[in-house]
Amino acid sequence: xxxxxxxxxxxxxxxxxxxxxxxxxxxxxxxxxxxxxxxxxxxxxxxxxxxxxxxxxxxxxxxxxxxxxxxxxxxxxxxxxxxxxxxxxxxxxxxxxxxxxxxxxxxxxxxxxxxxxxxxxxxxxxxxxxxxxxxxxxxxxxxxxxxxxxxxxxxxxxxxxxxxxxxxxxxxxxxxxxxxxxxxxxxxxxxxxxxxxxxxxxxxxxxxxxxxxxxxxxxxxxxxxxxxxxxxxxxxxxxxx
Amino acid sequence: xxxxxxxxxxxxxxxxxxxxxxxxxxxxxxxxxxxxxxxxxxxxxxxxxxxxxxxxxxxxxxxxxxxxxxxxxxxxxxxxxxxxxxxxxxxxxxxxxxxxxxxxxxxxxxxxxxxxxxxxxxxxxxxxxxxxxxxxxxxxxxxxxxxxxxxxxxxxxxxxxxxxxxxxxxxxxxxxxxxxxxxxxxxxxxxxxxxxxxxxxxxxxxxxxxxxxxxxxxxxxxxxxxxxxxxxxxxxxxxxxxxxxxxxx
Amino acid sequence: xxxxxxxxxxxxxxxxxxxxxxxxxxxxxxxxxxxxxxxxxxxxxxxxxxxxxxxxxxxxxxxxxxxxxxxxxxxxxxxxxxxxxxxxxxxxxxxxxxxxxxxxxxxxxxxxxxxxxxxxxxxxxxxxxxxxxxxxxxxxxxxxxxxxxxxxxxxxxxxxxxxxxxxxxxxxxxxxxxxxxxxxxxxxxxxxxxxxxxxxxxxxxxxxxxxxxxxxxxxxxxxxxxxxxxxxxxxxxxxxxxxxxxxxxxxxxxxxxxx
Amino acid sequence: xxxxxxxxxxxxxxxxxxxxxxxxxxxxxxxxxxxxxxxxxxxxxxxxxxxxxxxxxxxxxxxxxxxxxxxxxxxxxxxxxxxxxxxxxxxxxxxxxxxxxxxxxxxxxxxxxxxxxxxxxxxxxxxxxxxxxxxxxxxxxxxxxxxxxxxxxxxxxxxxxxxxxxxxxxxxxxxxxxxxxxxxxxxxxxxxxxxxxxxxxxxxxxxxxxxxxxxxxxxxxxxxxxxxx
Numbered sequence: 001x002x003x004x005x006x007x008x009x010x011x012x013x014x015x016x017x018x019x020x021x022x023x024x025x026x027x028x029x030x031x032x033x034x035x036x037x038x039x040x041x042x043x044x045x046x047x048x049x050x051x052x053x054x055x056x057x058x059x060x061x062x063x064x065x066x067x068x069x070x071x072x073x074x075x076x077x078x079x080x081x082x083x084x085x086x087x088x089x090x091x092x093x094x095x096x097x098x099x100x101x102x103x104x105x106x107x108x109x110x111x112x113x114x115x116x117x118x119x120x121x122x123x124x125x126x127x128x129x130x131x132x133x134x135x136x137x138x139x140x141x142x143x144x145x146x147x148x149x150x151x152x153x154x155x156x157x158x159x160x161x162x163x164x165x166x167x168x169x170x171x172x173x174x175x176x177x178x179x180x181x182x183x184x185x186x187x188x189x190x191x192x193x194x195x196x197x198x199x200x201x202x203x204x205x206x207x208x209x210x211x212x213x214x215x216x217x218x219x220x221x222x223x224x225x226x227x228x229x230x231x232x233x234x235x236x237x238x239x240x241x
Numbered sequence: 242x243x244x245x246x247x248x249x250x251x252x253x254x255x256x257x258x259x260x261x262x263x264x265x266x267x268x269x270x271x272x273x274x275x276x277x278x279x280x281x282x283x284x285x286x287x288x289x290x291x292x293x294x295x296x297x298x299x300x301x302x303x304x305x306x307x308x309x310x311x312x313x314x315x316x317x318x319x320x321x322x323x324x325x326x327x328x329x330x331x332x333x334x335x336x337x338x339x340x341x342x343x344x345x346x347x348x349x350x351x352x353x354x355x356x357x358x359x360x361x362x363x364x365x366x367x368x369x370x371x372x373x374x375x376x377x378x379x380x381x382x383x384x385x386x387x388x389x390x391x392x393x394x395x396x397x398x399x400x401x402x403x404x405x406x407x408x409x410x411x412x413x414x415x416x417x418x419x420x421x422x423x424x425x426x427x428x429x430x431x432x433x434x435x436x437x438x439x440x441x442x443x444x445x446x447x448x449x450x451x452x453x454x455x456x457x458x459x460x461x462x463x464x465x466x467x468x469x470x471x472x473x474x475x476x477x478x479x480x481x482x483x484x485x486x487x488x489x490x
Numbered sequence: 491x492x493x494x495x496x497x498x499x500x501x502x503x504x505x506x507x508x509x510x511x512x513x514x515x516x517x518x519x520x521x522x523x524x525x526x527x528x529x530x531x532x533x534x535x536x537x538x539x540x541x542x543x544x545x546x547x548x549x550x551x552x553x554x555x556x557x558x559x560x561x562x563x564x565x566x567x568x569x570x571x572x573x574x575x576x577x578x579x580x581x582x583x584x585x586x587x588x589x590x591x592x593x594x595x596x597x598x599x600x601x602x603x604x605x606x607x608x609x610x611x612x613x614x615x616x617x618x619x620x621x622x623x624x625x626x627x628x629x630x631x632x633x634x635x636x637x638x639x640x641x642x643x644x645x646x647x648x649x650x651x652x653x654x655x656x657x658x659x660x661x662x663x664x665x666x667x668x669x670x671x672x673x674x675x676x677x678x679x680x681x682x683x684x685x686x687x688x689x690x691x692x693x694x695x696x697x698x699x700x701x702x703x704x705x706x707x708x709x710x711x712x713x714x715x716x717x718x719x720x721x722x723x724x725x726x727x728x729x730x731x732x733x734x735x736x737x738x739x740x741x742x743x744x745x746x747x748x749x
Numbered sequence: 750x751x752x753x754x755x756x757x758x759x760x761x762x763x764x765x766x767x768x769x770x771x772x773x774x775x776x777x778x779x780x781x782x783x784x785x786x787x788x789x790x791x792x793x794x795x796x797x798x799x800x801x802x803x804x805x806x807x808x809x810x811x812x813x814x815x816x817x818x819x820x821x822x823x824x825x826x827x828x829x830x831x832x833x834x835x836x837x838x839x840x841x842x843x844x845x846x847x848x849x850x851x852x853x854x855x856x857x858x859x860x861x862x863x864x865x866x867x868x869x870x871x872x873x874x875x876x877x878x879x880x881x882x883x884x885x886x887x888x889x890x891x892x893x894x895x896x897x898x899x900x901x902x903x904x905x906x907x908x909x910x911x912x913x914x915x916x917x918x919x920x921x922x923x924x925x926x927x928x929x930x931x932x933x934x935x936x937x938x939x940x941x942x943x944x945x946x947x948x949x950x951x952x953x954x955x956x957x958x959x960x961x962x963x964x965x966x967x968x969x970x971x972x973x974x975x976x977x978x
Contacts, residue, residue, distance in 0.1 A: 037415075038415045038416075038417060038418075039385070039386065039387070039413075039414065039415045039418075040385060048847075051851060053847050053850075053851075084851075086848075086851055088843075088844045088847070088848060089844075090843045090844055092843050092844040092845040092847065092848040093845070094840075094845055094848070094849075095707075095836070095839060095840070095843075095845070096836060101753070104753060105754065105852065105854075106852060140705075140707055143281060143282035144281050144282065145280075145281050145282065169490055170412075170413060171412045171413055171442075172281065172442070172490075173279070173280045173281045173442045173483075174442070174444060174483055174484075174486035174487040174489075174490050175280050175482070175483060175486065176280065176281065177486065177490040178486040178489075178490065181490070200415060200416070201416075201489070201490055202416065203488070203489055204489050204490060207489070293613065295609065295612075295613075319612070319615045319616075319617070320615065322612070322613055322614070322615045323614070323615035326613060326614065327609075327610075327613040329606040329609060329610060329613075330606070331605045331606045333605050333606040333607045333609070333610040334607075335602075335607055336602075336607075336945075347614040347615070347616065350616050350621070351615065351616075382943075382945070393610075396614075397614075400614065400615075537956060537960060540960070541959075541960055541963050544963045544964050544966075544967045545963060547967045548815070548963070548966055548967045548970060551967065551970045551971050551974065552811065552814070552815055552970055552974075555974045556807055556810070556811075559909075560797075560798075562797070565797060569793060569797070572793060573789060573793065576789055576792070577785060577789045582819075582823075582963060585823050585827075585959050586956060586959045586960060586963075588827075589827065589952055589955035589956040589959055590952070590956045593827075593831070593951075593952040593955055594949065594952045596948075596952075597948025597949055597951070597952050598948070598949075600948055601945055601946075601948055605945070656971070671793075671796055671797075706839065706944050706947065707839075709835075709947060709948045710831075710832075710835030710836070710838075710839065710947060710948065710951060712948070713831055713835060713948050713951045713952060713955075714827075714828070714831040714832050714835065714951070717826075717827035717828075717831045717952075717955050718774065718824070718827045718828050718831075720827070721778075721823065721824055721827050722774065722777065722778065722824075725778045725781050725782060725820075726781055728781070728782070728785050729781045729782075729784055729785050732785055732788050732789070733788075
């Protein structure tokens, strides 16, 4: 199975702190990476650098396009949009568009070759997240949990191969957090997508994810690899969970 | 017989046509670390705002420290409020004052006769006791979220209130600062005889340090759990699901 | 949309509260008021002087074109300055100040309300009107009135600079007809307008931001509402002050106070 | 961009959004400012000419070249300038700007051009409306202010001005509309500001917009007067 996302000695520059140690990862479809670390350690900068919103150096292979930057540079946007879905931390919903338009704008500029986006997709997704009745409303009128669901739905409508979410479960009550997490897990269980997520709770990361990336407070990766290596490195944690 | 801090008598509140709270009858007793939990957007914060007179209920009667809120004049209310401090979800620090001035400002306003150096010294002591490690002279927007929360709690403790209402102290914090804030809650509750009422999503902290949990669901007071430490299961499936998911997320 | 009845109730309570607190001397807050006023004047000083120079310039350019039909260029200076003093100066610079002083303070108060700072004040037992609204109201009023008076002087200097540079009028020629066209009454009408505009901008900025919604969206709608309400108030007050000033002068002359 | 997101559809939305709000504001302002101009003008002309028949033609030429575009665009700055600046500021601070970039939408043709073109067209239309409103209001009040009957005022209304004055006014309106909307978007789109100072950015946009209008009015008046006659 070809690798969707490969990083070789991937350096980061969060808030122009000194360089952090290299990250080496090889992820393919069906895997899921959890990123854990204290607040302000550069989790969201790491996610943004994967998509070209933050400078990085080292080698990054996304699907079939390859980027190699010896010096910290922004990712040059490939001409056509790659099927990558990105859910922002502050769920950047377009305030000037209604809920329905938010979804249709997300899928509007996808290349017709890759995914034929039928209007029914939008309707199915809205019904799934329970926003079909308030589709004419503006995001301002929605509650916190509904905004997060709309932000995640906006990434799912493009049927992405790589799904990147920046702490989607932060500040949510357990019920809506559960519903959002199940929605994300279903897309991964179909086996065709790769999920990259930054998290707050360690128990969730250890039980539901295949790969782990632990960052310490200054942004240096403490551990990076799949769950089995993590357990054999520190067996006492396996006993607890 | 101790008088309850707040007692609600079938209180209901609605915004426009959206029903927020429907005939709630509950008493919150001093000396208990009570947690108010429930899905987001169910009106937990409105419950606290009604209790302190920030908003009027549509029906029903609310007693704050034994005195009905409706007959209270604004000066009596502000006198009572000095004893019952409300800490908001935003760490609402005054952005035109430095950290140490933020903490000392309310005390100086209430007692103009106190000289500022003594008040600032006291503020430094309170901040150190809460484990605040940042510098005292910086402006609030240079603080991290955790530091700002500590400063707002210290500002409330300066007036040594009898009751503290805290709105979501641990959202948006990572594990380490979350346990630090829980430790502060227990400390203020036990040592300083200042009973705390907390609105929160953090099920783990509720089950470990809480004395009583009020569970709101769909504008109703769904469950009133006595001693959460020995909580295993609850007849209502909804509450079970909430707490099981809570442990994981 | 908040219906009109609720809006008027809010307006009534706000004005009563503000008026009752405004005339009770709060000694310890005077330093806050003075610092606020000086800071506000410092921020809008450069903009006021520059814009008043250009306002004077506009009047000179336009009136020179009109007066050239009568070949009576000597009255250009007096005519432009009188028009500036009486009506155009305070209005145009007042628009600028409604944004610089009025909307700026409105965004400050609305942000304080959105991040619950006003509620924290009342929850700590302090009245937020005393500590936040009244000092800002007085500092806007003093800063705006002072800046408008400054802009009158700036306008006349600007008019002279443009007349001297573009239409090469000497300083004596420019100020020759001043005594004849400009009496004390046009100066008082200018000051009367400055006071009226200052108080209107101060009241509207404080009221609109104090009753703003408690969200990030509320801050931006508060700023937009303040800007448009300030401008409409300036325009309506402009007409109102012109007519009432004329009535005032008639009454004073009638009672012999003025010659 | 085709279908729902084609340029003309976005332009129409912006025209409707900012135009409707500006309509009644400018009409109301035109009624009041028309009277003030005539009152001040009559006071001055009474001193100079002792004869008020010159006032209506002077006033109309002043309205067409000066007060028509100036006051209409000042109101539009506070109405749509503040709105655009705070909307762009909010987009910038809540990362919607990056989200648009990720969707490979060219920000210029999706967000920036529709708003600038819409504001320019609205300013031209509202300048016309403002001129008409001011002329109607000062003609209506002239019997009490100037003591001239309506018939006489309407006869001498357009003696002093020609079509070139009208074109001057509309050009000024277009210039003002273009300048304040591009200032508002430029200030709103500044990177690196938190959601707290979105309000401050929109006030900065309003102030700079008004200042730019005053400076442009001075320059354009000078250029047009020496260009046309």
